[in-house]
Amino acid sequence: MIEKIHAKRAKIGIVGLGYVGLPLVLRFSEMGFAVLGFDIAEDKIAMMNGGRSPIEHISHERLGAAVVAGFEATADFSRAGEVDVLILCVPTPLNKYREPDLSFVINTVDSLLPHIRAGQLISLESTTYPGTTVEELAPRIESRGFTIGKDYCLVYSPEREDPGNPDFTTHTIPKVCGGHTPACLEAGLALYGSVIDSVVPVSSTQVAELTKLLENIHRAVNIGLVNEMKIVADRMGINIREVIDAAATKPFGFVPYYPGPGLGGHCIPIDPFYLTWKAREYGVSTRFIELAGEVNGAMPGYVVDKIKGALNDRRKAVRGSKILVLGIAYKPNVDDMRESPSVLIMEMLRDLGAEISYSDPHVPVFPPMREHHFDLSSVELSPDVLAQFDCVLLATDHARFDYDAIAAHASLIVDSRGRFDINLEKVVSA
Structure with missing residues (x-):
């Protein structure tokens, strides 16, 4: 061999x-x-x-x-x-x-x-x-x-x-x-x-298997921490991304992780559960890992609540509102839809009666998925198109989006990725 x-x-x-x-x-x-x-x-x-x-x-x-x-x-x-x-x-x-x-x-x-x-x-x-x-x-x-x-x-x-x-x-x-x-x-x-x-x-193969889980659980736990910090900072009126960038200037003992609308991809949302399940066989409760999973799993709901609040402030209900989701791949600049939190957010909004559209330059047609179904194609962005929507949600911050044009022509932006100026009246941080 x-x-x-x-x-x-x-x-x-x-x-x-x-x-x-x-x-x-x-x-x-x-x-x-x-x-x-x-x-x-x-x-x-x-x-x-x-x-x-x-x-x-x-x-x-x-x-x-x-x-x-x-x-x-x-x-x-x-x-x-x-x-x-x-x-x-x-x-x-x-x-x-x-x-x-x-x-x-x-x-x-x-x-x-x-x-x-x-x-x-x-x-x-x-x-x-x-x-x-x-x-x-x-x-x-x-x-x-x-x-x-x-x-x-x-x-x-x-x-x-x-x-x-x-x-x-x-x-x-x-x-x-x-x-x-x-x-x-x-x-x-x-x-x-x-x-x-x-x-x-x-x-051994067991060491290699656990190595992979540790790598991804490390990310999941730290993302859970920063997502929870985002919620706290939001209540305090503090920009969490400014806090993270300031903390990242420390040359030792700190690694920056950034918040988002939830976890996506095939690894980080799933792998921690493989270890928690196996750990029960040995009588071990992985409370820390499971808590991070709860925090991360709640983030799509947090984003939906921010959309509800932003529309309510403008005397609009979610039901009947036209909402455009920017980016449905799980991370920027790819066409990978696996476990994308954008899809969960779309489903929640649809269940609340919103009219959902999406724009994603990497996903021209919503693909067949085992558990999620939308008969949608990507919307081509233009000033007139953006102006049609009651709310535009930035879910995945692809580089190919024209953020200046979106800021200029959208009437309301809910930003879960920190790409827009939060001092703009039309921008709500999520």
Whole structure:
């Protein structure tokens, strides 16, 4: 295995061709490896095989170059035996009870299982609770009669993608890797070391799994803190962003986090619940983490209350008001809608009787989502369009918005991102 990797004769299989899997496809291809991609979305597969990227920040040219180099996408999981490495990049969401849903991981492994062979390596990259690799993947592989560490390798290496961040790319972000056995770890380090600038070995898959959760829980807790500080500062008539910027001048002991309308993306709103669920197995209550989750989860409601108050001050009700939401992706300058707080805010306002529209240069049509449904397309902004709305909510501060024009022509702005001058009478900070 290691010899084949070093010689770039190992064929790489990437399972799940989304925001994590597709960048890995491109990196392995650009480093000279043959790559086979697996996904269940036939339309996405056809698109990629035609050299067209389904993700905005990944160019068609870059994907086209991978196709020319031999990359192929398929929905045929029976081809798993063709590859030497299987890297699993599938979703790990929560169920309706806010508990871990490993169905995508388990169903994927079960689909691959009849077709795997001795001499392969499986790496799980999906974020999950400590013990998943040992408790769910290892027994399934062993059921095929393979001895892990001898004739099959199993590792866990959590993804660290930040879609749309120009300062970090797949190969420049250090990669944590833990193996089921020392031999597995050695193979995993060879695999990722061939395409990633820095690989960080840890002593077990459980350590690697908990590392990923700590990274994201650290952010969730600090965002929860600053969101709560925002509410306090607002009541006191203090601009919290001015406070944060002033505190950030301290050269030690302080890291600035900024408030917003809630948490979005596939990691931060979800990952803390994976740990709190698993911790209960050990009789541990993660009160601090859960409290941060409560604060962050309440932020969309806080923004809606600010909209209600702002309209009420202008002798208008939410019911019947025309409200324009600016930005429905979960963070600036990407088309990623996963767990976007903007969508929750839109639903709350719709339930209160508001007429909802949105504008997002990265999301031209509201996409199909498992739990959220809007038959809407992005509104093109103009002075006349902005003037039509009773309230404009800045939910995601994309760089492509013309903030001066919005400030000039909107009659009321509720700003959850701190982009407008709060001294303007028409601007309400949220």
